[in-house]
């Protein structure tokens with residue numbers, strides 16, 4: 001991780017109170033070194049990353065909203081890895097914190113779609129050709145998020161073959177347990193009848209709906225003891241899967257609004273391909289168990 005500049009000097013409550021008193025309540029206006037805000041947020045760097053490739057003014061919102069979503073993909077991955085770390089320590093209560101943050105991140109991510117609602121097919125056509133073959137399908141961070149959520153398909157690693165850094169990171173994520181695998185391990189440790197072969201399975205392959213996991217969730221959802229942490233975990237995961245599903249649905253709608261059923265820039269059939277991609281279910285038993293409760 002990048003270290004922050006020395007312009008970010010730690011402070012404390014006493015210093016802050018003394019500064020506010022010396023400033024008569026107004027913010028500080030003079031800084032000897034660089035601006036502490038920029039040293040921390042790197043706002044200058046962030047605002048230097050928008051390089052539109054057409055002269056169409058509408059492209060800027062398309063580009064920046066893609067960048068904002070990339071950042072949210074990264075933030076959500078960060079939270080899910082933290083949740084996994086805590087679940088591996090059997091700290092279900094602790095894992096609820098990062099899962100809650102991940103759900104809120106996804107709300108922010110989904111709100112970003114609003115910024116593209118202006119785009120009609122004619123608007124998109126004004127800069128679409130300039131994008132060449134560039135497509136969100138090639139987003140390594142999105143794929144990372146899918147892998148963490150348990151959606152795994154080795155074929156989707158192919159675009160990154162020639163980019164060793166992204167490829168290695170994705171391969172590692174695909175060979176490590178997903179969040180759902182970690183949840184199943186918690187259920188096993190808590191005494192639910194999860195068979196050994198499921199716990200020892202090759203996690204690089206996509207998990208398929210399993211009756212033992214489904215039965216565990218049926219039990220958890222039938223148990224109405226207030227404050228049951230596994231029930232709360234189930235609801236947090238449901239919220240997460242739901243929010244991710246909303247992103248996929250809103251993406252499909254944005255595609256239909258801006259290009260109908262035309263082919264995609266990344267070489268696919270477009271909306272038809274996306275509809276198939278959306279068939280893959282996140283945390284399958286958290287949904288199927290609901291029919292049986």
Ligand code: HEM
Nearest residue numbers: 066069135136137142254255258264265266267268270277
């Ligand atoms: C209205 C604008 C958009 C259109 C028309 C569009 C179109 C498409 C299409 C047609 C695909 C399928 C692959 C292909 O052939 O290109 C795709 C995939 C994808 N796009 Fe977009 N997209 C838009 C906005 C965005 C934005 C803002 C993001 C955020 C980074 C994004 C992320 C993705 C991702 C992650 C995939 C892969 C989905 C999967 O694997 O299921 N798209 N997009």
